[in-house]
Amino acid sequence: MKKILRQGILLFAAIIMFCNMTATDVKAATPYMKKMNVSWDLKPRKEITYKNRYVALGLRNESAKIVRYKKKSVGKKYKLTLKVRFECIKTIQNMTQEERDTFLEYDDGDGMIGDYNVVIADYKTGKSLYARNSYGVKAKCSYKTFRKKHFYSSDYMYDDSFVDSYATVTITYPKSYKNLCIGIGGSNSYHGSTKADDKYYDGRGSFKKTSFYNKKDKGVMHFMRIK
Structure with missing residues (x-):
């Protein structure tokens, strides 16, 4: 027994x-990016609403859209070109006068709105593909202003200019590579790029420690997979 x-x-x-x-x-x-609290609703030529940090006001909605999406075969690789439109001027225009006054008056000289972000990441590891990697992926991104507008507080004591921008992204990757994902959105920090952001883009940091990841609000970043 x-x-x-x-x-x-x-x-x-x-x-x-x-x-x-x-x-x-x-x-x-489980793939790293699948565990992240982000939205997976990004599509070419579909406008999305993402969240960005505004000084004194917190997270506010801004809009973005992939206005150009071109993928072509180049030997054993694909070349993908995207043009993304980011807009924040509409957000400031739609504020109440009281909100705009508060926003402009809190300018501390170290940023007022979070940065736009275009993330190119490996789906399995979450690592940035802007950095040198073992997958044979090369990516680069540049920004260009297409609209600028100046705003004043109601008493004209405070003012500042803000811009809408285009991001142009070029990615080349092997046809056998199936873990490419692209994300666009804002930031949790209105102070610009953080040390954690820089480390991530250099390939030394993790996505979840960046200013553009919010574990409580998946509206900050919007992703899609490229297969």
């Missing part, structure tokens, strides 16, 4: 250990 009981205990322990190992394996196999 004792032998049967001991064998039963050992069998139960083995089952528990197997279940724990299986759960760990499944967790480890």
